[in-house]
Amino acid sequence: MKLLPFLLLISFVFSLERETIRKQALELIPQMADLRNFPIHVEGRKIKDWILEDAYPEGKLYLRDVPLDNKLLEELIKNANVGELAKDVYVAYGVTLRRTDLKLLPTEAVVHKGNPEIDYNQYSSLDPFVPLIVMHHSKDKEWLFVQSSFMRGWVRKKDVRLISREEFLRLFDIPFLVVLRPELKVGDLIYSMGAMIPYVGDEKESYLVLTPEGKIHRVKKDGLSEGYLAFSEERAKELLESLIGYPYQWGGYYDCSALVKAIFGVFGVELPRNSYQQALMGDGIEVNFKNYEEFKQLLKRLPPYRTLLYMKGHIMIFGGFEGEDVVIYHAVYSITKDNGQRIFPKTVVRNLLEKDALKNLYRRILAVRVLK
Known part of the structure; x- marks a missing residue:
């Protein structure tokens, strides 16, 4: 078995283009963030603005199978708990424990226009081990308002493991594998294509990967790349x-x-x-x-x-x-x-x-x- 040093392994190929697009995205897309350099505290009013910056589309909407009237919408917004935001909020840090969803408002209920397959409360799925900045909690204490590298929104509290700032920053310096399949299972976890999985060593036919809970798991090498691929x-x-x-x-x-x-x-x-x-x-x-x-x-x-x-x-x-x-x-x-x-x-x-x-x-x- 060969153990790897905890150094970031990044191919030089295509690095300038990556950095150019990253900078362009951070400049043009306010929902994206450089998590490594995210401020340790944020004004409460700014977080409030972020929570309320998006809205459901106009037109007749349903919450599950019930018309979404103003009263129901107010209840959803009430659970966002913006009235409890401090003047200055010190952020916390975490990682996703499993595949989970990022939501517009803190509810699992589907918001739709008659077709529940199109959920306007759904922002994005998140893979396991996605780093998150945690900024607020819902009134029912079941949701966290978070910033990922590419979007803000609400995730289930049970799907997030809180870690220290030091642990969080170390994540960016650990070697990682990139998933090359549409779906890859690591134990009970499911990763999508392009997901990054930290790893600490490799054997002849397997990698030793870190789980979001801090354990080490052995996974076959097929369908994984050590760091990013060079584009072709x-x-x-x-x-x-x-x-x-x-x-x-x-x-x-x-x-x-x-x-x-x-x-x-x-x-x-x-x-x-x-x-x-x-x-x-x-x-x-x-x-x-x-x-x-x-x-x-x-x-x-x-x-x-x-x-x-x-x-x-x-x-x-x-x-x-x-x-x-x-x-x-x-x-x-x-x-x-x-x-x-x-x-x-x-x-x-x-x-x-x-x-x-x-x-x-x-x-x-x-x-x-x-x-x-």
């Missing part, structure tokens, strides 16, 4: 192909933006969590094509697997060409074909725009971004 189109394609057919899950693994975040996370590029924010990353390409052929000609000049195509509420990865047909990869709940037929893949798919009668998607493209 071939590797990106391989990862995307491995996800095809994986179920779509709104706010989880995988919806459209979770797919994009996972793929680039393998290469050490941390993107924001929602599609609109992801469409601000990288270099913008002018969207001035007047028809599908002009759209194709534009894509022929752009690098596959590093070009993102954004339309309202949805983001896709350009996967090059198959012959003369445009290839896109995306996690999609529903989509409208050229003949007006709406279909419901509810999965990660690889589409050929002409073969699959999706040429008119070009009309809805609002942004084309290239990650370098």
Whole structure:
């Protein structure tokens, strides 16, 4: 058995691009944070603003199967407990104990517009061992308001292990493995693609990994990388192909933006969590094509697997060409074909725009971004 020193193992390849995108994200996306340099105390009024900065969409909403009226909404907000915030809040530190969810307001209840598969209270799933800054607790003491590296929100208190600031900071200097599969089990824990797992040593066929509870677990090497991979189109394609057919899950693994975040996370590029924010990353390409052929000609000049195509509420990865047909990869709940037929893949798919009668998607493209 070979024990590794507690040093961060990061490939030099692609490091400048990672840092450039990280800085861009921190500058443009206020919900993202540099956790290592997060302040040790925050004004209570700022935390209050963060808690109340987002809201459910307009229109008729349901809480489970009951109409969400103002009284019910006030109860949800009341549980956020903003009246109990101190003038100056000293933050705490923690890690997720298992896969859990990050919520807009502190409730497990689904908030929807008639389709409970689309939960407007769901921000994102979080993998085990995700570092968190803890800033507040709910009135019922069952939820914590936290900052992850890419988003703020509420998580179940039972899913968080509190640790000291010293332990928290050491997490950023421990060697880590990166998950290369759509899903990887480590004992009772489930990790998604791009998740980071701290490890302390390796054997011939296994790694010795740390669990969020501080124990050591042996896991087979298959499906794991020691640190981030260097980017290549071939590797990106391989990862995307491995996800095809994986179920779509709104706010989880995988919806459209979770797919994009996972793929680039393998290469050490941390993107924001929602599609609109992801469409601000990288270099913008002018969207001035007047028809599908002009759209194709534009894509022929752009690098596959590093070009993102954004339309309202949805983001896709350009996967090059198959012959003369445009290839896109995306996690999609529903989509409208050229003949007006709406279909419901509810999965990660690889589409050929002409073969699959999706040429008119070009009309809805609002942004084309290239990650370098």
